[in-house]
Amino acid sequence: MRVTMIGAGYVGLVSGACFADFGHHVTCVDKDPSKIERLNRGEIPIFEPGLDDLVAANVKAGRLSFSLDAAEAIRGSDVVFIAVGTPTRRGDGHADLSYVYAAAEEIAGLMDGFTVVVTKSTVPVGTGDEVEAIIRRTRPDAQFAVVSNPEFLREGAAIEDFKRPDRVVIGVENEHAREVMAELYRPLSLNEFPVVYTQRRTSELIKYAANAFLAMKITFINEIADLCEKVGADVQQVAKGIGLDNRIGAKFLHAGPGYGGSCFPKDTIALVRTAQQVGSPVRLIETTVEINDARKKAMAARVQAAVGGDLKGKTVGVLGLTFKPNTDDMRDAPSLDIVPALQAMGARVQAFDPEGHEARNLLSDVEFKEGPYDAAADADVLVIITEWDQFRALDLDRIKLLMRSPIVVDLRNVYRPDDMAARGFRYSGVGRGV
CATH class of the missing domain: 3.40.50.720 (NAD(P)-binding Rossmann-like Domain)
Structure with a gap:
């Protein structure tokens, strides 16, 4: 054809x-x-x-x-x-x-x-x-x-x-x-x-409904992660426990800094507007949009807390800028909210992403590095925003020697808290209250 x-x-x-x-x-x-x-x-x-x-x-x-x-x-x-x-x-x-x-x-x-x-x-x-x-x-x-x-x-x-x-x-x-x-x-x-x-209209709605449901699933586990931190539970174990139920499924149950990318942000908003226009509001999705926007902006406060409450004059190393690994897409990436918030708190930011070249046009006053170890060098805290594979098996002993202070804020739960503590790091994940 x-x-x-x-x-x-x-x-x-x-x-x-x-x-x-x-x-x-x-x-x-x-x-x-x-x-x-x-x-x-x-x-x-x-x-x-x-x-x-x-x-x-x-x-x-x-x-x-x-x-x-x-x-x-x-x-x-x-x-x-x-x-x-x-x-x-x-x-x-x-x-x-x-x-x-x-x-x-x-x-x-x-x-x-x-x-x-x-x-x-x-x-x-x-x-x-x-x-x-x-x-x-x-x-x-x-x-x-x-x-x-x-x-x-x-x-x-x-x-x-x-x-x-x-x-x-x-x-x-x-x-x-x-x-x-x-x-x-x-x-x-x-x-x-x-x-x-x-029918054609049904097909058009299927796409929006699918993306909205997945966005809600991400937002749900993020809220459960916050609850885990308050009550002393582990969100990864909670996700595993509920994900084994085939009515729920394990996908999109990974706590983190909020969803981004080319689809979920714009599609959830568009579906909300369409529903409002026809007089059939989708309140779950409206709330999902609000929670996700607020979550991305709040992630910088976690970094601030990890260093004792003051980021003025501190150097923050950032690993990962794209909205997810294996893409160069920066659209609505959490880093676009997190990095400026860190800078507003007085931090100096140095960052590395394997494919996030567009970040140079979207983020100002960031020192872009050539690799993860460069991003960690002389940093007071290291923040993992995007879980690229090459960040999953870093030489942690080398990272510790390079950093000014051995503090890691892992917004993707790449590492195990016990392992990080054993290596001498002050480690903060998401939804790990145990």
């Missing part, structure tokens, strides 16, 4: 490369000339494990290409995906759909023959209806169907998630379009991965 992906960002690039690997012929289109130039040179503009090899293999096989020319790509395509950004709209918290609607209008003028237009971007309920209306107004004679096909890709594990998904959700109300989508995803159905067909 011939597939066009409008948008060569995270979702578009990963999805396009994976569809090409299934054997389809895919063109990723983007309006950013520098991005397309880099991709055509074989450079991947985002960090995602395995993506560079996957892209290179499919470009070499002639199944994957990149272009600024939407017209050439869309004409003759069986399926055109809209995979553009839907950031939070300034002022009201709703999803900004301007890029989605602009893509729909562009697609309408270029379609040739029956075309399935698929919204891959995360969009509020009813967006597909508006996309269909835009295409119909722009091109009354067009033969097309609009389908919802939300993505469920975890940054850092996106290729695995695409090729071995928990489920594929397809919102479709046209039988021909359903047949086209079934053929597109046929390689997955052969492996018996579940494909869930729904």
